[in-house]
Amino acid sequence: MRGWVISAVAGAWAAFAHAGFALAGPEVKIGDNVFLLPDPKAKVITLWMVVNAGCRDEEGGQCAGLAHYLEHLMFIGRDGKQEFNTAQVFAAGQTNAFTSMQATAYYQTAPAREGQVVADLEKLFDRYSERLRGIDIAEDAAARERNVVLQEFNFRKSDSVRRNFYTAMNKKLQPDHPISQPVIGSKEDIAAFSVEKAKAFHQRWYAKNNINFLVYGPVGADDVKALAAKYIDPLPRKKVPSRAWLDARRSFEPLDGLVSVNDPEAQRREVLLEKIVRYEDADPLQTGISNAILFDYLNSQIKGSLQDVFVENRRLVSQIHVSVTPIGAGAMWYSVAATLEDATTPEAMKAEIAAYFANLEKSGVEASVVERLKKRRASSNQEIDKDPQKSLSALQSWFSNNSSYADWLTRGERLAAVTAPGMAPVLKAMAGPGRQVFGVLTPQK
Amino acid sequence: MAVFGITRTLVASLACCAGMAFAQGAEMFGLAKTLGGLPFWHLQRVDAQRAVIVADFADAFALNHADKIAAPLVGAALMGYGPKGMSSGEFNEQMKDVQARCGVSANIMSSVFSVEAKPEDIAEALDACFHIVTEPALRDKDIERLRKSSADGRARQEQDRGSLAGLVMRQLVLVNGPFGRWSEPDEVAKITAGDADLWRREVFARDNLTIVAVGAQDAAAFGVMIDKNFSQLPEKAAVKAGVAPAPVYPAKTIVLEREGAQTAIVLENAVNIEASEGPAVTIGNNVLGGGMDRRLGKAVRGEQGATYGIGSGIGQAAPGQRSFSIRSALANDLAAGGLKRAREEYENWRLNGVSEVENEASRSLLATSIDKGAAEPGGKAYALVNMLRTSRTAEDEALYTERMRATPAIEVNRVLRARMPEKLTTVIVAPKADGYNADCVIRDVKEVARCR
Numbered sequence: 001m002r003g004w005v006i007s008a009v010a011g012a013w014a015a016f017a018h019a020g021f022a023l024a025g026p027e028v029k030i031g032d033n034v035f036l037l038p039d040p041k042a043k044v045i046t047l048w049m050v051v052n053a054g055c056r057d058e059e060g061g062q063c064a065g066l067a068h069y070l071e072h073l074m075f076i077g078r079d080g081k082q083e084f085n086t087a088q089v090f091a092a093g094q095t096n097a098f099t100s101m102q103a104t105a106y107y108q109t110a111p112a113r114e115g116q117v118v119a120d121l122e123k124l125f126d127r128y129s130e131r132l133r134g135i136d137i138a139e140d141a142a143a144r145e146r147n148v149v150l151q152e153f154n155f156r157k158s159d160s161v162r163r164n165f166y167t168a169m170n171k172k173l174q175p176d177h178p179i180s181q182p183v184i185g186s187k188e189d190i191a192a193f194s195v196e197k198a199k200a201f202h203q204r205w206y207a208k209n210n211i212n213f214l215v216y217g218p219v220g221a222d223d224v225k226a227l228a229a230k231y232i233d234p235l236p237r238k239k240v241p242s243r244a245w246l247d248a249r250r251s252f253e254p255l256d257g258l259v260s261v262n263d264p265e266a267q268r269r270e271v272l273l274e275k276i277v278r279y280e281d282a283d284p285l286q287t288g289i290s291n292a293i294l295f296d297y298l299n300s301q302i303k304g305s306l307q308d309v310f311v312e313n314r315r316l317v318s319q320i321h322v323s324v325t326p327i328g329a330g331a332m333w334y335s336v337a338a339t340l341e342d343a344t345t346p347e348a349m350k351a352e353i354a355a356y357f358a359n360l361e362k363s364g365v366e367a368s369v370v371e372r373l374k375k376r377r378a379s380s381n382q383e384i385d386k387d388p389q390k391s392l393s394a395l396q397s398w399f400s401n402n403s404s405y406a407d408w409l410t411r412g413e414r415l416a417a418v419t420a421p422g423m424a425p426v427l428k429a430m431a432g433p434g435r436q437v438f439g440v441l442t443p444q445k
Numbered sequence: 446m447a448v449f450g451i452t453r454t455l456v457a458s459l460a461c462c463a464g465m466a467f468a469q470g471a472e473m474f475g476l477a478k479t480l481g482g483l484p485f486w487h488l489q490r491v492d493a494q495r496a497v498i499v500a501d502f503a504d505a506f507a508l509n510h511a512d513k514i515a516a517p518l519v520g521a522a523l524m525g526y527g528p529k530g531m532s533s534g535e536f537n538e539q540m541k542d543v544q545a546r547c548g549v550s551a552n553i554m555s556s557v558f559s560v561e562a563k564p565e566d567i568a569e570a571l572d573a574c575f576h577i578v579t580e581p582a583l584r585d586k587d588i589e590r591l592r593k594s595s596a597d598g599r600a601r602q603e604q605d606r607g608s609l610a611g612l613v614m615r616q617l618v619l620v621n622g623p624f625g626r627w628s629e630p631d632e633v634a635k636i637t638a639g640d641a642d643l644w645r646r647e648v649f650a651r652d653n654l655t656i657v658a659v660g661a662q663d664a665a666a667f668g669v670m671i672d673k674n675f676s677q678l679p680e681k682a683a684v685k686a687g688v689a690p691a692p693v694y695p696a697k698t699i700v701l702e703r704e705g706a707q708t709a710i711v712l713e714n715a716v717n718i719e720a721s722e723g724p725a726v727t728i729g730n731n732v733l734g735g736g737m738d739r740r741l742g743k744a745v746r747g748e749q750g751a752t753y754g755i756g757s758g759i760g761q762a763a764p765g766q767r768s769f770s771i772r773s774a775l776a777n778d779l780a781a782g783g784l785k786r787a788r789e790e791y792e793n794w795r796l797n798g799v800s801e802v803e804n805e806a807s808r809s810l811l812a813t814s815i816d817k818g819a820a821e822p823g824g825k826a827y828a829l830v831n832m833l834r835t836s837r838t839a840e841d842e843a844l845y846t847e848r849m850r851a852t853p854a855i856e857v858n859r860v861l862r863a864r865m866p867e868k869l870t871t872v873i874v875a876p877k878a879d880g881y882n883a884d885c886v887i888r889d890v891k892e893v894a895r896c897r
Contacts, residue, residue, distance in 0.1 A: 041820070043817045044813060044817060088738050091807075091810075092807075092810040111810070144750030145750065147750035147779075148753055151707065151774070155774050157706075267596070267601070300534075300541075301532075301534030302534070305534075312532060312534055318590065375542075376541060383494060383544070387494060
C-alpha cells in the first residue's frame with residue numbers, strides 16, 4: 001500500500017516482518033499491559049506508551065489527521081506556564097511520538113542516574129498518567145500547533161503530485177475505507193482541526209485498557225509493579241469501541257483500474273500495482289508469519305526473486321519492491337512498485353508482473369529457500385532475545401501493529417511451522433483475479 | 446591533575462596490549478600488532494554479541510586527480526556490488542545468511558571499509574567481504590546504474606528545498622578544490638571502471654590505514670584474521686597527501702528564488718576549534734539547536750509555529766575544516782520572522798553563552814547518548830576512528846564523555862565567545878527574495894559563482 005505512514009506499516013503481518021521471532025525474550029510482564037525490559041547495563045530509562053488507536057479510528061471512519069494532531073497536542077498544554085513541550089519531563093532526556101493508521105505511540109527517555117532510576121521513572125509515569133486523564137490546551141497554543149502540523153505536511157511534500165497519486169490509487173482500491181487516506185490529513189483537514197474533536201478522540205480511545213506500556217532500564221520488576229499500581233491502575237477502564245465497521249466497509253468487487261499521472265518531480269517512469277486478494281485462512285496468525293517469509297523472498301536477491309528476475313537478469317526495471325498491508329483475516333493488500341528501464345513499457349510490465357506471480361503459483365517457492373529464510377529470522381530472533389534494547393524495539397513495533405502479547409509468545413513455534421507448501425493458498429490468490437489498480441507515474445518535462 | 450598524569454603514564458605503559466578500563470569504567474583501546482607487523486587498535490568485550498572491524502584509509506585521491514574527482518564515491522559504491530566471481534545478489538544474500546554487514550564508504554578525508562558480524566562469523570565474514578577491496582567486480586552495468594542514480598539524486602536535490610539550500614551553500618563556499626562538485630552527475634559520469642580501479646590501487650594500502658577491531662575475540666585472534674586479509678594490500682599507498690583548499694564564506698545573504706510551500710534556510714560559517722574544546726562546543730551547540738525543546742526550537746517552532754523542525758550542528762566543510770550551521774524549512778509567510786529569531790538566538794548564544802541549567806541538561810543528554818552509542822561495538826569503533834582521523838588519541842576517545850560531564854558552563858561560554866563566527870553566510874530558498882535584504886539573488890544553482 002502506498003499511503004500515509006508517519007510511522008510503521010499496519011497489521012500483524014508487518015509486525016512479523018518488523019519484530020523477528022524471539023522465542024524467550026527478556027521482557028517481564030508486569031500487568032495486563034505493562035511490560036518491563038530490564039537491562040542492568042542500560043545507560044537510559046525509557047517509557048513507551050503505545051495507544052491502540054490511530055487514524056482509521058477517527059470519527060465517521062474518515063481519516064482526517066485528527067489522531068496525529070492529538071499526538072502533537074499531547075506534547076503541549078497547560079502546565080501553569082503553558083509552555084511548549086511541557087510533556088518532556090527531563091531536559092537531559094528525549095521525547096517523540098508517531099501516528100499510524102492503527103496506533104499512536106509516545107516515548108520518553110532520560111539518563112539512567114545511579115540511585116535515581118526509580119524516582120525518575122516515577123516522574124515519567126506521573127506525566128503519562130496525567131496526560132491520560134485529559135489534556136487542556138490554550139487556543140493560541142492549539143492554533144500554533146495546527147501551523148506546525150501544516151509545516152510538517154509541507155516538509156513531507158504531502159501535497160505533491162506523487163503523494164496525490166498514491167492517495168488516488170488507494171481511494172480507487174478502497175474507496176470507502178480510511179486505510180486509503182493519508183494519516184496527516186489534507187490541508188483542508190488541518191485547517192479544520194479543533195481541540196474539541198481531538199479531546200473527543202482522546203476520551204474515546206486513550207484508555208489504560210487500550211494501551212501497552214513498555215519500560216526499559218536498570219530497574220527491577222517490583223519497582224515497576226509499584227509504579228504501575230500507583231499511576232496506571234487507578235486510571236479508569238473504558239469501553240473501547242469495536243472496529244467491526246472496518247470489515248463491513250472493505251471493497252472486494254473485482255476491478256482492474258488504472259491511474260496515470262504526469263509528475264514534474266519524477267525522474268523515471270514508475271509503475272505501481274496495488275492488488276487486494278482473498279483466500280481461505282484457517283489460521284491468520286500462521287498465515288501472517290508465512291507471508292513474512294514469502295515477502296522476504298520476493299524482496300531478496302535470491303534466484304527467482306523479483307529483483308533477480310526483473311533487475312539483474314531481464315533488466316526490465318532498475319528497482320522493484322513488493323510490500324503487503326493486512327486488510328483483515330483471509331485478505332491481503334499487496335503492492336509491487338518498480339522503476340522502468342527506458343525500453344520497458346508500463347503495459348508490458350503489468351503483464352510481466354502477472355506472469356511472474358502465475359509462474360510462482362505453479363512452481364511454488366523452493367523448500368530450501370524457505371528454510372534458508374527461516375534460519376535467518378531465527379538467528380535474528382536470538383539476537384533480539386539476548387539484547388533488551390532490541391527486544392524493546394521489537395516489542396514496541398509489535399504492539400504498534402495492534403498485535404497481542406499472547407501472539408508475540410508464539411512467534412518462534414510459528415516460524416518453525418512455516419513450509420513451502422503452506423504458502424500455496426496465498427500464492428494462488430496473488431496470481432488469481434482480485435481487485436487491482438495499476439498506476440503509472442511519468443516524468444513531466 | 447596529578448591523578449590524571451599518573452593515569453596517562455599507566456595508559457602509555459599498557460598501550461601495547463588489549464584495551465583497558467579506566468577508574469570510572471571508561472574503556473580504552475589498546476594498540477596491538479599482528480604477527481605480520483600491522484598495527485591495529487583493539488578492544489575486547491567478552492560478552493559482545495557482535496564483532497566489528499573498521500579500516501580507515503586516508504584518501505586524497507580527489508585532491509590529486511582533478512579529472513577524476515568522483516572516483517572515490519563511484520569506487521566505493523561499486524564495491525558495494527560485490528567481488529568478482531559472483532553476482533551482486535549472491536554476495537549480498539551470503540552476507541545476510543550470516544547476519545553480516547560490510548561495505549566501503551568514501552568521505553572527504555578517507556575511505557572506510559567495515560565489516561560486522563556475530564563473533565563466531567566475523568572471520569568468515571571478513572574473508573568474504575575483503576574481496577570487494579582486493580577484487581571488486583566493477584561491472585559496466587553497475588557503473589551505468591550509478592550514473593543514472595546520481596543524475597536522479599541530483600534532480601531530487603533540486604526539488605527538495607532544504608537539500609537545494611545545502612547544495613547552494615556547498616557550491617558557494619567550496620570555491621576551489623574538488624569537494625564542491627565531486628558528487629555532481631557530470632563528474633560521476635566521467636568515471637570508468639579503470640578509474641575506480643586506479644583509486645582502489647592508489648588508496649588501499651598498508652601504510653595508509655588505521656584499523657580498529659571490537660569484539661569478543663582477543664587481540665591475537667583478531668590479528669590472525671587481519672593479517673590474512675590486509676596482507677594482500679600493497680605496502681605503500683600511491684596517493685600523496687593533499688592539501689584541501691579552505692572553504693570561503695562570504696558575509697552575504699543569497700536567495701535562490703524557487704516556488705514552493707516552504708522556505709529553506711541554511712546559515713553557516715567555518716569554525717576553528719582546538720581538539721580539547723570539542724566537548725564544550727558540542728554542549729553549546731546542543732543548547733542552541735539540539736531539539737524542539739532547545740533555544741531555536743522554542744523560539745521558531747514553539748513561539749511562532751513557523752516550522753516543523755530547526756536545528757544547528759558542527760560538521761566538516763572540508764578536510765581539516767569544521768563548520769557550524771543552522772538549518773530549517775519554514776512557512777513562507779513566517780520565514781522572515783523565523784530567520785530573524787534564529788539570528789537573534791544565535792547572537793545571544795554566541796555572546797552571552799549558556800546557563801548552568803542548560804549546560805547540565807545538554808552535557809548529560811549528550812554524554813548519555815554517546816555512551817549508549819559506544820555500547821555497540823560498531824559505535825565504539827567509529828568513535829575511535831573519528832578521533833584518530835582528527836589527530837586526537839585513544840585516550841581522548843576513552844575520556845570524552847567524562848570530560849563532557851565535567852565541562853562547566855563557564856568553559857562552554859568561553860569557547861563560544863572565542864570560536865563562534867560573528868557573521869554567518871546565509872542561503873535562502875524562497876518563492877521571492879523580497880524581505881530578506883539579499884546581497885545576491887539567483888534562480889539556478891549554476892548562477893552561484895556570481896554570489897561569491
